[in-house]
Amino acid sequence: MRGPRFTPIVQALPATVPFVGPEQMERDRGAPFAARLGANESVFGPSPQALAALQASAGEIWKYPDSTSFELRHALADDLGVAPENIVVGAGIDGLLDSTVRLMVGTGDHVVTSDGAYPTFNFHVAGYGGTLHKVPYRDDHEDPDALLAKAHEVGAKLVYLSNPDNPMGTWLSAERIEAMIAALPEGCVLVLDEAYVEFAPADAVPALDVTDPAVLRFRTFSKAHGMAGARVGYALGRSDVIAAYEKVRNHFGMNRSAQIGALAALRDHDWLAHVQSAVVAARESIAAIARDNGLVPIPSATNFVAVDCGGDGDFARRVLGALVARGVFVRMPFVAPEDRCIRISAGPPEMLDALAAALPQALEAARNG
């Protein structure tokens, strides 16, 4: 027969799209959103220094990027007190999760995560033929004991944990995570997704130990640094584990300006502090708006707040749909019981005003619908 012969793994994959992005939702509804509070972006924007670096570098976009991300890796290493060889830069945490799964997972391999945790990780596990095992959240937190028990049971090669957590915004203590690391099964790597680490209290961040081959930590410029569109993330780990990425990564895949902008963002500590306090204020505003409407905000160590709508998933989905119809883009957890919540990103006052205006109507519509 004429045409491609896809691999058995690919033939078995659904032709699904993991997310529908807000641009597609805007096209579908025929109008832009008034408040873009669904993707946990940093609506406060990038550092002015990063912005200037992006603009200044545009004229040299004709040059291929530095395939080693030399300057960015060295700056990160200096900041974190590790060596550049402990760091690999990739196209966001998404891209690095792809490479990570590819390095370790094939048909017949087992991976553990929480039911309702980051779906793009699951997409990659399926994409390389792995078998995914999910354990439930416990009291709106990821559950290290259940994750560990399942990892031991199935002989997992990877176990995924995000701390602070997405989509609930909750967090575990450093002590709890360090105990989990100590109890990992042989041959199992903890994929510790720290996308929101800059918003976490210090005692929620385990000590950075790059001598341990069983832990990979993933961080990003998409959240606190306000550069989601640039696609810059990095993974931290033992140098021999990090070196393995060289075998599979797209060496010239990192946008040149994005690397330069990320470097400038990293150096702008004032902007980071500004965003951190703006996020604290926005979390308090979202919580107040929730309470004003009789809803319960879940305490958050991220740049978003999960708000318990007080009903089941169908009710929360109706609230979400009614908000989206009113130009307020938010998202929600995928599975029960967390899907009783809607997830609202931190934003500036004008967007939260739009939320405050739309939420009572959305709740009324949901109660009537």
Added chain:
Amino acid sequence: MRGPRFTPIVQALPATVPFVGPEQMERDRGAPFAARLGANESVFGPSPQALAALQASAGEIWKYPDSTSFELRHALADDLGVAPENIVVGAGIDGLLDSTVRLMVGTGDHVVTSDGAYPTFNFHVAGYGGTLHKVPYRDDHEDPDALLAKAHEVGAKLVYLSNPDNPMGTWLSAERIEAMIAALPEGCVLVLDEAYVEFAPADAVPALDVTDPAVLRFRTFSKAHGMAGARVGYALGRSDVIAAYEKVRNHFGMNRSAQIGALAALRDHDWLAHVQSAVVAARESIAAIARDNGLVPIPSATNFVAVDCGGDGDFARRVLGALVARGVFVRMPFVAPEDRCIRISAGPPEMLDALAAALPQALEAARNG
């Protein structure tokens, strides 16, 4: 044992780096290059409209990119007379080759290319466990007959051809490639790399037939559009084949500004025409410089010229080393007999002046060394 268990494919891979980029070479030599003529970048730069779009979009880098590349795919479709469903956008041709190989190639699968053709394709084939078969160039051209014969012999799932060719700059007629397409074995897909298509004569470009499931064509904004640092490429094919990329690609992996800049570049036909004529002039200058030094330029349909240094690979490597030592970054083919050449990218007069000044000294150094 504590730590990762890599897949058998990964364990067998060398920890090599496919290319050393010019930034790394500059760090190694402790000085910048005076002439950056080695990576077939468009030294003439991006369209002023693309530059303006990159700068204008920087402030919205806090937004995740449109995961569907909706506007860019629609604009490309309009330009090319195909449907948006015939197009997938990716992080340069490199990123799309990765996905393409991943979709079709696993352990035990066979792939055919030319010995000395694009090494990143080979990197991906090895990276997914495929077996690569190489056939020689014939008279400095890729050889469709040899590629087809080998593809039939081994039952190849993919056969790679670049037209115009890198690293030699030569080209095949549309008729020749259409005959090759007609003679593809069952279950074999032609990976037609058209990175340099905007520099090719019209009769070197086969008709675009997106009804054929056995052909995928790869194009880029890195060459004629002067945006190598942005990492934007696209693949063209039958809609059901293109749809398969949705199963594996990083949906949110495309830099937001890069998409916006590429769209502006696509619309700036005047700049493209300017670059095309500047490249013709630069090719003529490079050829003249070569002849002035007693060397033979190979006719080119790309933005570079392979120059026959008149000796063997060792001699050409010495010429190249002597040029690099004098601040002129060029590259060369990897295998004999093409490695008798050095490969010089089109550049503006001041860089070609630097080449003209350095080449006699480099040749003398090579002859003495």
